[in-house]
Amino acid sequence: MTNFEAPRIRLLSAVDGDQLQALADLLIDCVEGGASVSFMHPLTPERAQAFWRNVAAGVAAGERDLLVAEDAEGIVGTVQVVLAQPENQPHRGEVSKMLVHRRARRRGIGELLMRAAEQQARERGKTLLVLDTSSPEAERLYARTGWTRVGSVPGFALLPRGEPCATTFFYLDLDGA
Numbered sequence: 001m002t003n004f005e006a007p008r009i010r011l012l013s014a015v016d017g018d019q020l021q022a023l024a025d026l027l028i029d030c031v032e033g034g035a036s037v038s039f040m041h042p043l044t045p046e047r048a049q050a051f052w053r054n055v056a057a058g059v060a061a062g063e064r065d066l067l068v069a070e071d072a073e074g075i076v077g078t079v080q081v082v083l084a085q086p087e088n089q090p091h092r093g094e095v096s097k098m099l100v101h102r103r104a105r106r107r108g109i110g111e112l113l114m115r116a117a118e119q120q121a122r123e124r125g126k127t128l129l130v131l132d133t134s135s136p137e138a139e140r141l142y143a144r145t146g147w148t149r150v151g152s153v154p155g156f157a158l159l160p161r162g163e164p165c166a167t168t169f170f171y172l173d174l175d176g177a
Helices: 017-032 045-060 109-123 136-144
Strands: 008-012 064-071 074-082 092-100 128-133 148-158 164-173
Touching (some): 017 045, 017 092, 045 064, 064 109, 092 109, 109 128, 109 136, 128 136, 136 148, 136 164
Parallel strands (some): 092 128
Antiparallel strands (some): 064 074, 128 164
């Protein structure tokens, strides 16, 4: 991918075997790179594939939307909008697992994925989105794109190699965005 080629953002309605493998490889890359995304290092391909099979089941059930960013080499990023929420929160969605492969970072892919997730949430009737992150780079992205920082909880999670890390929570009012 050259600097002039924008990745294609797609909503997946199902996940095929090649996409499952590409998503697993992406997740493994992010964990190896130190991202606190619910998994510890080393993340095996089997565990990563099992995670994405579960996500695919949620997509098929209408519980979540799965967006991917693709370049000439394949899937380089992903984000999910978790639609299934408690019955007293039907207006809310949760942005989850916003991942960009290390080879494709600093190209605006994270922002493209977030904008697509926000649009998808609007189309699904959501008026409020929430997310959490332990990444200072992601915090800057979310703040730059209009998300409101709620606060940070020290020691909320572990980094992939076991060090405690803070997690920062954000929200976006889609009616006001």
